Amino acid sequence: MRIILVILLFFSTLTGITQNQTNAAVLPGAYQTGDYLPQLRGKRVAVVANHTSFVGNIHLVDTLVSRNVNVVKIFGPEHGFRGSAADGATVANETDPKTGIPVISLYGNHKKPTPSDLKNVDVVLFDIQDVGVRFYTYISTLAYVMEACAENRVDLMVLDRPNPNGFYVDGPVLKKQYASFVGIHEVPIVYGMTIGEYAFMVNGEGWLAGGVKCNLQVISCKNYTHPTLYSLPINPSPNLRSMEAVYLYPSLCLFEGTVVSVGRGTDKPFRQIGYTRKVDSAQIEFTPRSLKGISDNPPLKDQRCYGFDVTAKAGEIVSRKQLQLHWLLYMYRQLKMGESFFIPYFEKLSGTDQLRQQIIQGCTEAQIRESWQEDLTRFKKIRKKYLIYEDVEELNR
Numbered sequence: 001m002r003i004i005l006v007i008l009l010f011f012s013t014l015t016g017i018t019q020n021q022t023n024a025a026v027l028p029g030a031y032q033t034g035d036y037l038p039q040l041r042g043k044r045v046a047v048v049a050n051h052t053s054f055v056g057n058i059h060l061v062d063t064l065v066s067r068n069v070n071v072v073k074i075f076g077p078e079h080g081f082r083g084s085a086a087d088g089a090t091v092a093n094e095t096d097p098k099t100g101i102p103v104i105s106l107y108g109n110h111k112k113p114t115p116s117d118l119k120n121v122d123v124v125l126f127d128i129q130d131v132g133v134r135f136y137t138y139i140s141t142l143a144y145v146m147e148a149c150a151e152n153r154v155d156l157m158v159l160d161r162p163n164p165n166g167f168y169v170d171g172p173v174l175k176k177q178y179a180s181f182v183g184i185h186e187v188p189i190v191y192g193m194t195i196g197e198y199a200f201m202v203n204g205e206g207w208l209a210g211g212v213k214c215n216l217q218v219i220s221c222k223n224y225t226h227p228t229l230y231s232l233p234i235n236p237s238p239n240l241r242s243m244e245a246v247y248l249y250p251s252l253c254l255f256e257g258t259v260v261s262v263g264r265g266t267d268k269p270f271r272q273i274g275y276t277r278k279v280d281s282a283q284i285e286f287t288p289r290s291l292k293g294i295s296d297n298p299p300l301k302d303q304r305c306y307g308f309d310v311t312a313k314a315g316e317i318v319s320r321k322q323l324q325l326h327w328l329l330y331m332y333r334q335l336k337m338g339e340s341f342f343i344p345y346f347e348k349l350s351g352t353d354q355l356r357q358q359i360i361q362g363c364t365e366a367q368i369r370e371s372w373q374e375d376l377t378r379f380k381k382i383r384k385k386y387l388i389y390e391d392v393e394e395l396n397r
Contacts, residue, residue: 052234165190272284
């Protein structure tokens with residue numbers, strides 16, 4: 001089938017990435033107002049949204065209010081409704097100053113809407129830009145919202161958005177015993193689905209608590225396929241500030257389960273790695289600082305770090321369509337810290353205890369990748385059932 005492509009160069013030539021920049025052609029679900037506004041008439045609507053929830057140049061909530069939709073409350077995920085909270089920061093309930101609509105935080109101790117939260121709500125509208133990575137917490141928020149809607153008999157409508165990492169599937173599949181808010185389902189680190197497809201999978205596979213299913217509708221994107229490389233028009237969170245960071249994030253975030261900094265508290269988060277001790281071939285130095293609203297208390301705060309700027313390597317992830325583990329293996333070998341290299345958070349990020357053991361045992365990247373394949377094959381069979389958009393295999397026939 002035909003792919004609508006507009007060829008543009010959206011990175012500088014220094015990055016080595018040339019993309020099929022399709023923003024002019026791809027239209028997220030939120031743009032399909034004719035498909036969902038008529039269904040909201042006369043309904044009491046709650047919206048799960050953040051700073052990425054735009055329809056053109058206007059926020060979704062403002063769009064709905066201007067169209068006389070009865071928005072009774074807003075739910076905000078990690079980083080808050082307007083996306084101004086730092087990583088991991090507590091987000092309090094508030095009132096949106098622009099519309100006067102109450103905003104309920106779904107982060108911290110209140111991750112799931114309560115029956116009281118959903119009282120007098122007929123339909124929940126979910127519209128958040130995801131990046132297609134298991135430990136990016138918006139899919140966990142989605143799952144809790146789905147569960148609450150199912151239990152309280154409230155309809156859920158997901159306004160789908162393209163997945164900037166939707167062109168590949170890779171990484172270890174999470175084991176149930178390591179489930180947490182940064183990994184709630186048995187999926188690989190990179191699962192290759194839009195948030196709408198993911199919602200269909202969670203519902204269809206009975207992954208909600210108690211096997212409940214919500215009354216789910218997905219408003220799909222137009223002109224999007226999984227091989228489409230979609231450049232995000234808005235940074236999805238405070239520490240993902242470029243497409244290079246978005247592509248590097250699935251690989252570099254594993255360092256957050258170690259002693260190594262990924263550049264939080266600098267001008268290049270998720271584009272550089274370093275530690276307080278020099279390693280062979282170290283190319284750069286950086287010092288993480290407290291950045292209000294971005295990284296209030298970054299790892300290795302105020303300590304000089306030595307390491308590498310890997311920005312230019314983002315293109316390799318796009319071309320190879322796989323996680324890059326060699327940086328993790330190299331830093332482990334160079335620092336010679338043994339178990340002290342890791343912190344307990346590593347298992348939550350990797351979703352298994354096997355990866356830590358493999359690194360300690362000196363396994364090669366190829367050996368580690370081979371150990372994922374059986375679980376990945378099993379997941380891909382599940383994934384295929386819920387795809388809305390053309391996949392790589394279909395387009396290569």
